[in-house]
Amino acid sequence: YKIDAKMQELGEDMVKHCAGLPLAIIILGGILATRYPSLTEWLKVSANVKSYLNNDKGEVLRDVLALSFDDLPPYLRPCFLYLSHFPEDYEIPADRLIQLWVAEGIVSSKQEEGDEGQIAEDVAEGYLLELAERCMIQVRERDIATLKIRSFQMHDLMRDVCLSKAKQQKFLYIADHSNECQLSTIGRVRRVSAHKFFWIQCIKSPRLRSLLLFDELLPNEEWENILPLTMISYFENRREESVNALDCFVGVLIISVIVTKIRGIWKYMFNNFNFLRVLYYEGGGDGGCKLPNDIGKLIHLRFLGLRGLKFLCTKLPSSLGNLRCLQTLDLRIESLCFNPIHVPNVLWRMQQLRHLYLPEECNRKTKLKLGTLRNLQTLVNFNTKNCYVKDLINMTSIRELEIRGPFNIEDCNTKELDKNPPIIQSKYLHSLSIINEEGIIDPRHLAHLLLSCENISKLSLDVEIRRLPEYHYLSSNLAYIKLRRCKLEEDPMPTLAELPYLSMLELHEKAFIGKEMFCSGQAFAKLEYLSLRWLNFLEEWKLSEGAMPCLRRLEIENCRQLKMLPDGLRFIANLQELKIESMPKTFKDKGEEGGEDFCKVRHVPSIIFQNCEW
Template sequence: MVKHCAGLPLAIVVLGGILATKNNSLNEWRKISDNVKSYLKKAKNQRPEDVLALSYDDLPPYLRSCFLYLSHFSEDYMIDMDRLIQLWVAEGIVSSEQEERDGGEIAEDVAESYLMELVERCMIQVRERDVATLKVKTIQMHDLMRDLCLSKAKQEKFVFIVNRSNASSLSMIRKVRRVSVHEFFFIQCIKSPNIRSLLFFNQFFPKEELEKYLPLEVLNYVEKHNGDCCNPLFWILLISTASTRHLKIRGICRYMFNNFKLLRVLNYEIGRAYGFFGGWELTSDIGNLIHLRFLSLRNHDILRSKLPSSLGNLRCLQTLDLRVYNYKIHVPNVIWRMEQLRHLYLPSRCKSRTKLKLGTLRKLLTLVNFNTENCYLKDLINMTNLRELVIKGAFNIENFNEEELGENPPIIGSKYFHSLFILTDSIDPRHLAHLLSSCTSICKLSINAEISKLPEYRYFSSHLAYIRLECCPLDEDPMPTLEKLPNLRILEFEETFRVNEMVCSAQGFPRLESLSLAWFNNLEE
């Protein structure tokens, strides 16, 4: 069979992936061999790439949509596995309804198994794995496999991709349900009210488009003198530029929010490429998208420092990513209405008046940028499905019993909880000990906070496989505590020790595979 691949390594690997899915009987392998021969005979020009097409035809129906969905992403794009799975679930490619009826696997676990099938078939390439669990973190597509994916997606009218080759002929966007934007275009070109998903991989309103409305000399002057606070001409031109752009973007957003009312997925996360040319207007009209299940505004510069309260209308949301570029932003207390939420990413910094009730979010699996200034600590106990928690900012336990830690109410109420990340200025060691005592099943722990000493060994989960301590100026050697953890495989320190001696016993660290020490200025022995 290898001779049909004409020496193309990818074709050989993919053919091996097909064989790996079959049982090892001679008859099954003969069928594959005959299929390869007959498939290539049908092709007018026999090429080794045609073997790749056979890999698609061999996919079971439930994997075909998963594979075709990869056509959304641009060439050489590094695809985050968690984000891809969230999109699959939001689109209904992997259903979240069955888990409620049958009490079986959650949709994200089913989707992960589908992804691993595509990996085993060698149709996607693994780029990064989680250091603790070895699960896939990022994937990528080989150029030839991506060409196949794009070809099949076009045949199936699965998605319309906006790029330089078709941006000028967008009248085609009438019946398609999914649109992936790789190059800028005006949303008003989409005339279909039935569009279900809209994914952006480029700037919403880049500098090139602004040139159509303002002289190039003005834009170049503003860029050249960016930050020149004493130059009055700079501020006059900057205000003119921003006003022009603001009006255009406001019109684009209102059109989108008022005309695509069946939208399920709105993914618009980009880097801030042009400073003041970046930015987006999140108007109250977004509350019209009541069917929305996925909304990401990651890395966006929201033009106002307050999100609209109409976000509370989005009761079907499963993923909400508010990690915007703004220094501080106010989030209205409406997220508690989104009881279907499974993944919530709060802004890294919220204004002091932000106070969110999250106790109704019982389906939540991921909670990022939680802190006790903008949220209620007691709400975590209601999140019985929580798997990952990122604490960023203040973490304090009110009415804390200093005398007996066990008398304080538990903090985490999920038995599926496996990852805890803490990023704060400082944390009370006793508060940390009580938090860890609730995390009986975690396998990953990362702490970046000023803390004088680690809690005693009995507060750490025996399942811990990965620990990272960064900028934790410990006054005591942590090794006598950490070496007792039976499953610890990876241990990382960065700017951690104040002591000059580190001691490990002969029988300590029974499963340690990797130890990383960085910026240890005081350590001598």
Template structure:
């Protein structure tokens, strides 16, 4: 059979994927061999492309729409699995009606199993896995497999792809149910009232389209005088340009909201963000409330001209996914509580101070991101008994907190399924830029350690914890879930490094310290970190000495040290860690590197390590 693959690795892998799905190996493999030969005889080219086509024909009926759905996405596009699964469920490709009350699989779990079948058949490629759970995080398609997907999607009229601005054939869009927009076009060309999904990978009305609507002299004048705030002519022309753009966008939205009443999916994802929006953002019309059948709504990266969402959003009672992650500070009306079918809710990074949301009715919620006690009610979390992922955006405060005894305080989290918790603060600072410890201390508000301890004591099942900039000390280790496998601490300001707490966690596999500050010394005791496999120490600017007892980190496989400029040397105890397979030293002084090379003072500590990588060594 391999000879029919013409030496193409993808075709061989796909053929292997087909064979791997068969139970009775000998008989089934013989049938596949015969089918391959007969199938190829029908084709004209009889090349490896026919083997790929056979892989599609071999798919069970429930997997075919899952595969064809990938035709929505652009070439080389890394598809986030969470988002893909949400789209499958919203479109009914994987039905939420399959769920059972008594411990049955939820639709997202079924969808994930479908995705893994496509992976095992080698029809999609895994690009990234979650470091904590090892589940697939992003996927991509091989060029040839993507060509097959596009061809089959076109044959079955599965999706119409707008990939050119001059689309004269768009007047033919009458029966299509799905449209994927890669280039700007006149949406009024879509004449189908039965359209079910619209995915935009470009702006509704980009600046390029506006530039064609205005005289070249006007555009050039606006661009040349953009920083001239006192020029009255500039402001007149700018207001004119914004007015034209706003009028065009309002027309697009009115047409969508009035004509696509059966729409289930409306997704807006800009692939490349501009550094600044030259002609300003726009207002979301209240007509959005007409789309009462909507299951999936993503407004991520919208650039709003007005900082208020319409209250008509409350009409969208069927919504399962709502993504409001925008950079602007906006007001969200208190209508989300009406969307009782919501499963995934992504709130804005920053809300207006008057925003106060009741979320206690969202009992089906699986994902909640950017939750703030300032804009939401903490008590509502107890009703979300199915919650799996929670992202808390500072501030986080517990009202009526009993300072004497943590155990006397009412529980915060009502879900026993919560596996991922992140706590961070968004205060306009770029955390990926180097700041001195004084700047970080001045800029960061802190979460009360007692509140953090009480929160963590409620999260008995989490395996993944990420904290950014909001703590000065960690609670005692017994407040942490014993299931924790991954911890990431970013820009935290500790008085001392919290190794004595963390090293007691029995199942911790991955630990990342990034841009966090503590004392000058860091110490890891014997038998500490029994299952730690990966340790990253990045930009710990105060760290001068690291001590590691013999017997510590007995399972460590990968160690990365980046820009810890005051660290003089690696610890002596490192030579006892025989499991270490990779050591990466990046952006460290040359003197540090010289000590680790063959003939250097510290080479004996790492000579047993198979792979030692030096990158961007500083002079």
């Protein structure tokens, strides 16, 4: 937009008040960016700047940061304060934060039922984008297909402001060893975040609503404080000696003491925090013998995250079915004995569930009915061994689907695929991922599944399929494709080249097992990034003039049979970076200045060679 002379003068005057501090200028720019570009609006900001920034240079930055918070609209303030839950320098996953906002009710139902008909997650995504536009968060990663924020961090000084404001407003309590005694005297704490270990039994607030844990339930360094000194000294004295029966007995005693302590932590949580809405566990580590049945008492839970916890017993309690208010459930737990996890068939009761993350591997007795979960937006680690493929059609709001393990369609008409009923009827599905490290998926079943995914923009296949489905089975909206271990026998390039919006393509680790790839003229019109890794059989890659005109980054790694760079690279004027890694020295020599392939890439500003010395 156009800025007249008076506004420019006003802007320069405000910048002077920032005392030349880059962060202060950036934050001020973020404030102005959210205002309508009129002289009246800028005058209001200028008045605030002058009222805030009347101190010496050392206070200017703090005052600008305070102004950025005070300038927030009411609906954004709790969203910003919520960021104080996370540890310093923590890279915050955007999807997880949005799920927490929704679970806490920070995105209200009125906003969810607004005129535009946006669901709560979309509203929250808009809030996050607004914080980014105000330069209150620093974006670290964006979605490769949609460019939406995937993760972000906070500047240390901005985080200090966030912590200070959260403390002033008693928004939350950050607990650790140093203040756990103080916490035990506070009876009305609503939110607790533990960046380091502390004894949860110190929390005496029965109306606690949210508990976020970023360290282990019982870290190894705490064992010395709970184990009898005789046990510790016994093993210290026997470090150099061979194991005997007494060692095993003492080891079992130690394990029983630790398991009992951890069970006590779980029991205290489940029996004393009956109003808990959020239980977020991010620390990994030992979860004890098993998840106690008492978890079923937390009937107000909206968010339950147990990812990374390791249990001796791999059977989850059926009392999970009592948690009917759950919106997000993350069951990606692990077994200390490396056994598959058993999930009871109770998840169908959680009809408000929006995001479900199943264990990576469930045992053969697990068989889940999920057809009642009509509000589900995210489903991770689905497979047809432990779930029913027919349930997918009821999930009309599904946006992200990850299949891990076998995927077979019963009674599938493989001769006339279009005669089969659709598998998915959600028009919102934008991401499909299939992972199967052991088996093979029938390419006809895959083709039928893809036929139901007409709007997806991201496709990741990490499974043996041998043959890529024909072009008309693929969504024309695909912007990102990753193929890994597919063992394609025919060149996939002619099929993929026709996708009109494909901007990123990754072919990794036996994605293609043929010897020759060919990209004809006018192919891959929008492709900007191409990665070829561990294609062990690829010997020749041909690239015609006019192919990949928008390519900006090309990576070739460990394709050790590839003889030379394609001639067509010389015609790609937009190519900015060529990275060649773990290739034979002869290949590197050809691509360097003076080599026979250098004329093909001499126009590329950045050519990187790594580990090509052998």
